[in-house]
Each structure stands twice: as C-alpha cells, then as structure tokens.
Amino acid sequence: MIRTTLGVTLSTALLIGLSGLPAQSQETEKTLDTRIGKLTFQSGYPSQETVNKLYDEMDFQRASQAYLWGLPAVGLNEWRKAHYNVFKAKNGEMLSYLDFAEKLGILTPNYTTPYIATYIDLNESGPMVVVVPPGLIAGMVLDQWQRVMADLGVVGPDMGKGGKYLILPPGYGPVEADGYFVIQSTSRDVLAGFRLLDADKEKAIAELIPLIKTYTWSPAGTGEPMSVRAAGDLKWSQMPPEGMPYWDSLNEVIQREPVEERDRFVMAQLKFLGIEKGKPFKPDERQKKLLEDGAVVGQAMAKANTTDKRVEPPFWEGTNWKHALVVSVDQKANTYDQLDERAAWFYEAVVISKAMLTQTPGVGQRYIASYKDADDAWLSGENNYRLHVPANPPAKGFWSVTAYDEATRQMPVTEQGRPDISSRKEDIVKNEDGSIDVYFGPTAPKGHETNWVQTNANKGWFAYFRFYGPTEPFFDKSWG
CATH class of the missing domain: 1.10.3360.10 (VPA0735-like domain)
Structure with missing residues (x-):
C-alpha cells in the first residue's frame, strides 16, 4: 500500500513539476x-x-x-x-449468358462463346452439387477472391466425361460422398461457371445446357434439381x-x-x-475523403498496372502484345502472393481457371492483349488500324480477336453490334497466302467490311487475341 501511494504521489508531482518548469533554452526546430x-x-x-x-x-x-x-x-x-438483385436468381440457380446484351455487363467476355454461371451462398444452402454433362465444356469453381478451387469439364477431374461436383461450405466435413468430386470451399460465396466450346454453338446450347443442374446435398438426401435459365436482356454490370x-x-x-x-x-x-x-x-468525413482519394489513385494505379504491365515482358520481342492473364490460379508465387499480378487481371477481367493458363498443346485457352499500336501510341477509337493475322494460327479449336472499351473493360456498344472477328465467322475473308487482315476503326474500310470491327471515336480501346486449344507454335512462339 505504501509503495502504491508513493508511486501515485511521485508520478503526479513529476508531471506537475515538468509542466511548471520555465523554459531553459530555445526549442530546436x-x-x-x-x-x-x-x-x-x-x-x-x-x-x-x-x-x-x-x-x-x-x-x-x-x-x-x-x-x-x-x-x-x-x-x-x-x-x-x-x-440476386438484377436477375432475381435463386441461390445456386445457373443463368445462361448467350448473346451480346446478356454478356454486356461482364468484364472482357468472349463474344463468340456461350457462358453459364451461378452464385452459391453456402451459408444459406449448405453443400451444393453442380452437375457437369459430358462434352466440350470448360468451367471452374472459384472462391470469393477468384482463386480456383476446381476446374470442371475437359480439364477437370471428370476429363470431359461429365460428373457431379459437391461443394462444401468452409469448415464442413469431411463427408462420405461416393460418386461425387468433393470441393472444400474457402469462402462463403462461390461462383461456378462454364463456357461451351463446341464449334456448333447452337447444337451445344440445345443439347448441353438442359443437362446442367444444381441441387442441395446433405447426408440424408438431395434437394430438387435446378435447371439453367436465361439471364435475360437486363441492364447490369459487374465492373x-x-x-x-x-x-x-x-x-x-x-x-x-x-x-x-x-x-x-x-x-x-x-x-x-x-x-x-x-x-x-x-x-467519418476525414475517412470518406481519404477513401475517395484512395479510390481515384488506386484505380489509376490499376490502369497502369494492367495496360502497361511491368510484371510481364512482351509476348513477342518488339511488339506490344503481352499475356493478358499473368496471375496463377492460387495467386501465389514462390516467395510472395501475387498482389500486382492479380490486380492486373481482375481490374479488367473476371474468372480464371487452370484451362486458361494451359501449358498443354491442344487443350485449354491462352490470351494475349494489346493496348498500343506499332508506334507505341494508345489505341483510340477515332483511328483506323489493321491487324495482320499470319496463316495457320496455332489454335486447335478456334481463335478470336475482340475489342473492349477502355473505360468499362466491357464490349463496346456500336451500331455494328459485333466486337470481334473469329475463325468461326463463316464469311471471313482470307488473303491468298491464308493470312487474314482484321480492321478496327469508326467506319468500315471500303472493300473490307467483312473483316471490320467498329470502334467508338474518341474512346480508348484494347484487344484480346484468344487461342482455344493453343498448339505448339503458340508456346514456342514460332508463329506470329
């Protein structure tokens, strides 16, 4: 008790003494x-x-x-x-995004490829099953941070033969589930989605989409299967x-x-x-101001980090083509997590899969992107450009080149209504040597209307060149 009393008294006296002492010297500034x-x-x-x-x-x-x-x-x-709020979809209900209007809200979608996707709130549903039909389907299951928890379809464990994938909530299990591919989720909210790759798009839509199902699961039984329905022509954006x-x-x-x-x-x-x-x-007001300023500068950093990637050298030396997708499926490098790499991709795109980073010739997809022309000037919609595609592009499936709006990273809305040219375009015009010239600009160049993609004047744009089933000349860069 004595020590405690003395401690308080001395402490108080010391503070009083310090505050009362006159200045002995000029303060140093x-x-x-x-x-x-x-x-x-x-x-x-x-x-x-x-x-x-x-x-x-x-x-x-x-x-x-x-x-x-x-x-x-x-x-x-x-x-x-x-x-949930725009499409009014159920938890786990698959929606199809097939045409331009339905895909318009998606960051950098492929105009040619049909998409099917759902969101699952595992806290509400409990375990959920995704049924994958056999066929040329490539898909993925992502956690909320867009890390791949499983590939589906031709590059997944079902290897294109179809299968049932059981997605478990965080901390759930282990479970006995014969006949299922079991996925342990790392997040409450999950995206599961597919792209249909068959050359006969209408046939794939008619035959495969009706076989895609989702339903809840428990050790006691399963819920009522949900079929795919069209997302519909609604205004929306995931930007x-x-x-x-x-x-x-x-x-x-x-x-x-x-x-x-x-x-x-x-x-x-x-x-x-x-x-x-x-x-x-x-x-509070101070925090709001800092957050608003941080979002402005953060987005500017994201633009630089995406369009002028310092994490990636040019795909071909002396060109402005670079890999669009520069992050791994788990977002990890040997000694660090890929902060800049994942920001570079997810600022302008959505979803990732092992198939999109394939190293196996003839399987999966690879994408390269360009934001500048041959003179290192940013691509802008009022200018006219010609892209020369040499003969025999290294794609076992098909290839496509698509224009995207710089501001929205979505397909540009133009009078033409078609943002791409692909090898699946039936009336595409080839040169005598088998090469193809693709034209971009606000108006069609005379005589080249078939191979033309319209751009919006005074708006920046960029291009993705996609290879579906890339072959060896892509990987060894002998083509191009």
Missing part, C-alpha cells in the same frame, strides 16, 4: 522537404501539424493499396449482387464501382467472408479507414 511537402520537427518530435499530415498520408496510401488488393473480391461481389461504392462493396465482402491469414496486415490498415470485421462501416 527542423524542417524536412519531402515528396508529401514540408515536415516540421520540434526537438526531434513531429509538430502536431506534421503528425496530422503523416497520418493522413499513411491512410491515403493504405486506401490506394487496398483498392488494388480488393479488386478480385469486389469484381465478383458486384456480379453476385446482380445475380468494380468508383468512389465510395467501391468501399461499400469491399466492406460487404469483409463482413461476409472469413479473414485470410495472408490479409491480416491489410485488415489492420483498413481499421483506421473505418472498415473492420464485425463492425458497421460508418466512416
């Missing part, structure tokens, strides 16, 4: 010129003005980086919300929103999903911006 302006220090300590400036800068930088970090989750969350809606969407993901061990440092940084697991998102 120092100023540093930095990239964020002047910082002042008094006796080595930052002034209050400098403290405020530094904290604002810390939180602004964290917001900018969190924008890049959140892109795969936000992009998928926007589609998830459209699945990550700008400004505060971006952070609203990211916060929604954080509240719904488990916190990954890899992301705990990011969660610590977001706390000071008002985003914290288990707490309402109610940023």
